[in-house]
Amino acid sequence: MKMMKRKNYGFKAAGINITILCAVALLFGSCKKYLDIVPDNVPVLDNAFTLRTEAEKYLFTCYSYLPKDGNPTSNAGYMSGDEVWTSADEREFFAPGWRSAKGGQNAAEPYLNFWDGRNGGGFGLYKGIRNCNVFLENVQDLSKVPDLTLDERQRWLAEVKFLKAYYHFFLMRMYGPIPIVDKNLEISATEAEVRIKRSPFDECTNYVVGLLDEAIPNLPSVITDRNTELGRITKPIALAMKAKVLLMAASPLFNGNPDYAGFKDKDGVSLFNTTYDQSKWQKAADAAKAAIDAAEGAGFKLYQFPGTNFKLSDTTLRQLTIKGALTERFNVNMEHLWANPNSRTGSLQLYAMPRLSAAIGVGNARQQLAPPLKIAEMFYTRNGVPISEDKTLDFTDKYSLRTANRNERFYIKEGFTTARINFDREPRFYADLGFDGGVWYKYDSPGNTDENALWVQAKSTDIAGANNYGWYNETGYFVKKVVDWNMITGSNGVTYRDYPWPQIRMADLYLMYAEALNEAQGAPSGDVYTYVNRIRTRAGLPTVETAWTNFSSNPTKYTTKDGMRDIIQRERMIELAFEGSRYWDILRWKKANDLMNQPITGWSINQGTTTEYYRVRTIFSQNFIAPRDYLAPIMTYDLTVNPKLVQNPGW
Numbered sequence: 013m014k015m016m017k018r019k020n021y022g023f024k025a026a027g028i029n030i031t032i033l034c035a036v037a038l039l040f041g042s043c044k045k046y047l048d049i050v051p052d053n054v055p056v057l058d059n060a061f062t063l064r065t066e067a068e069k070y071l072f073t074c075y076s077y078l079p080k081d082g083n084p085t086s087n088a089g090y091m092s093g094d095e096v097w098t099s100a101d102e103r104e105f106f107a108p109g110w111r112s113a114k115g116g117q118n119a120a121e122p123y124l125n126f127w128d129g130r131n132g133g134g135f136g137l138y139k140g141i142r143n144c145n146v147f148l149e150n151v152q153d154l155s156k157v158p159d160l161t162l163d164e165r166q167r168w169l170a171e172v173k174f175l176k177a178y179y180h181f182f183l184m185r186m187y188g189p190i191p192i193v194d195k196n197l198e199i200s201a202t203e204a205e206v207r208i209k210r211s212p213f214d215e216c217t218n219y220v221v222g223l224l225d226e227a228i229p230n231l232p233s234v235i236t237d238r239n240t241e242l243g244r245i246t247k248p249i250a251l252a253m254k255a256k257v258l259l260m261a262a263s264p265l266f267n268g269n270p271d272y273a274g275f276k277d278k279d280g281v282s283l284f285n286t287t288y289d290q291s292k293w294q295k296a297a298d299a300a301k302a303a304i305d306a307a308e309g310a311g312f313k314l315y316q317f318p319g320t321n322f323k324l325s326d327t328t329l330r331q332l333t334i335k336g337a338l339t340e341r342f343n344v345n346m347e348h349l350w351a352n353p354n355s356r357t358g359s360l361q362l363y364a365m366p367r368l369s370a371a372i373g374v375g376n377a378r379q380q381l382a383p384p385l386k387i388a389e390m391f392y393t394r395n396g397v398p399i400s401e402d403k404t405l406d407f408t409d410k411y412s413l414r415t416a417n418r419n420e421r422f423y424i425k426e427g428f429t430t431a432r433i434n435f436d437r438e439p440r441f442y443a444d445l446g447f448d449g450g451v452w453y454k455y456d457s458p459g460n461t462d463e464n465a466l467w468v469q470a471k472s473t474d475i476a477g478a479n480n481y482g483w484y485n486e487t488g489y490f491v492k493k494v495v496d497w498n499m500i501t502g503s504n505g506v507t508y509r510d511y512p513w514p515q516i517r518m519a520d521l522y523l524m525y526a527e528a529l530n531e532a533q534g535a536p537s538g539d540v541y542t543y544v545n546r547i548r549t550r551a552g553l554p555t556v557e558t559a560w561t562n563f564s565s566n567p568t569k570y571t572t573k574d575g576m577r578d579i580i581q582r583e584r585m586i587e588l589a590f591e592g593s594r595y596w597d598i599l600r601w602k603k604a605n606d607l608m609n610q611p612i613t614g615w616s617i618n619q620g621t622t623t624e625y626y627r628v629r630t631i632f633s634q635n636f637i638a639p640r641d642y643l644a645p646i647m648t649y650d651l652t653v654n655p656k657l658v659q660n661p662g663w
Contacts, residue, residue: 080134083356091110094612095594096110097614145196181260184216187646188284212285214261224254224257228251242343247306272661277658297525314518321460363381397564398582401569402565431615454497471621514591530576535571
């Protein structure tokens with residue numbers, strides 16, 4: 013075959029197995045055309061670029077390598093840190109990230125190996141890059157795909173340049189400096205040409221940003237055919253990804269990190285610049301503002317629940333807004349700047365949902381995703397400040413017991429006794445977390461009202477208690493946020509309304525801008541407050557200025573760069589909780605050495621009485637080793653195949 017004689021479509025250069033991948037994706041609803049992926053194999057290359065219909069299949073093959081982040085077992089950040097824990101039984105739930113979080117990561121057979129496509133690492137992102145290069149080489153040739161219009165050709169090329177940039181970014185976030193594979197190798201390439209080195213991190217950043225800059229002008233601002241093209245790349249998506257790349261590069265892990273002073277390749281080239289560059293923050297801020305302007309110009313905005321004919325309190329409506337920002341489908345949710353229809357959330361909801369009644373059969377709500385107690389403590393008080401700072405609410409005896417009154421009935425079952433820490437919290441606490449006694453409103457609640465909503469009963473002898481092998485909650489807190497409120501229980505079992513996984517929300521973009529701008533300025537002002545406050549207002553909280561001035565024991569905290577940095581980082585961890593963001597954030601902030609060396613704790617879930625249940629127990633003692641664990645290991649085999657590669661420090 014002519015094409016295969018000319019080019020090497022494998023990545024021996026990066027130490028990748030060159031076995032050809034067959035990528036087949038399942039089809040879902042209105043996204044059927046988008047997900048109609050052609051198998052990626054050699055024979056198809058002869059015909060892949062003869063006609064538009066065939067070339068379009070190859071375009072979707074390039075999309076098919078996007079990681080399936082809607083599943084917590086394949087989302088590289090979801091369970092790799094300290095945000096979500098699960099039971100040791102792992103019943104029908106194998107999460108490579110969780111095994112890594114417990115100290116099992118290794119170089120011989122790494123977990124979540126997205127470099128090679130092993131152990132939960134999808135198809136392998138270098139294979140995705142290979143397919144992108146095949147597409148770009150052929151579609152850039154105007155003699156091929158003759159029935160493809162020039163405008164559509166430019167758009168498709170831009171989409172694949174974005175995907176190629178994204179796959180490089182994803183690898184950078186995991187491994188730091190990586191080999192840049194800009195073109196596929198000639199089959200006649202010499203051994204020296206095949207063995208590609210890792211490029212310094214700043215070069216990788218510039219390369220990815222350059223690809224995005226090439227793509228942006230030829231991408232549409234909005235998707236006009238929302239029935240068949242939602243999920244394909246637009247200009248606001250590419251601009252937002254550029255901001256995310258530059259924010260990562262400006263962050264402490266990658267910007268002047270002295271821990272990597274001796275990290276060099278085998279030719280003595282430094283793979284990190286250990287001199288801090290303040291200007292990187294301004295570049296990230298400028299990129300984020302450009303993305304915001306483009307997104308808002310295209311109609312994207314923070315989600316607000318549109319209302320219902322059901323009789324609901326303002327308290328519940330607020331929770332439906334907070335949850336809906338994640339779970340409302342992107343064909344009607346203009347907060348989802350980029351959602352991936354190739355990545356669905358049915359299993360995520362199944363793993364998160366507790367049994368609320370006997371009508372929900374064992375196995376239909378497996379309640380295996382369990383936030384540790386420290387995550388529950390992370391959320392603000394109802395005054396919008398940390399529990400350790402609120403001078404008007406006393407949390408000194410936070411594990412003591414208290415009984416809910418009528419005014420609290422939409423958050424906690426009236427008359428139910430639970431821990432003090434579950435009272436007087438912000439709306440996102442109750443929207444994101446389920447807990448013993450916590451109300452869990454959903455579509456089929458009795459009487460179409462929240463006055464009679466179901467609630468979690470989590471003690472050992474209760475319906476949601478630790479009394480089913482493997483299908484139980486390890487900490488006593490449940491991930492409520494990810495379960496769409498349309499989940500219903502019927503005579504034939506339960507139904508979860510599926511939704512595509514949002515890769516970037518507007519709230520994420522607003523917080524990226526606020527963070528970068530705060531670091532770029534001498535002191536916070538203007539837009540730093542504006543964009544954080546937009547999110548807080550949606551969450552039902554007072555502004556940063558009002559909350560800290562009136563309720564915090566540190567009332568001037570928000571006026572300094574350091575203080576506002578702490579506020580923005582916490583705001584980000586709360587707003588993006590249980591979306592797989594926290595792990596990457598605490599890495600790039602260089603906070604993992606602190607946060608991931610704290611014990612994982614929860615309630616005494618095997619106890620049946622209130623007094624015994626609400627005793628804090630240590631579930632696991634994490635051991636994050638710095639600087640080793642800040643970067644993932646390259647598989648040892650790859651270093652053998654390509655001697656020019658060097659391993660990450662400590663591995």
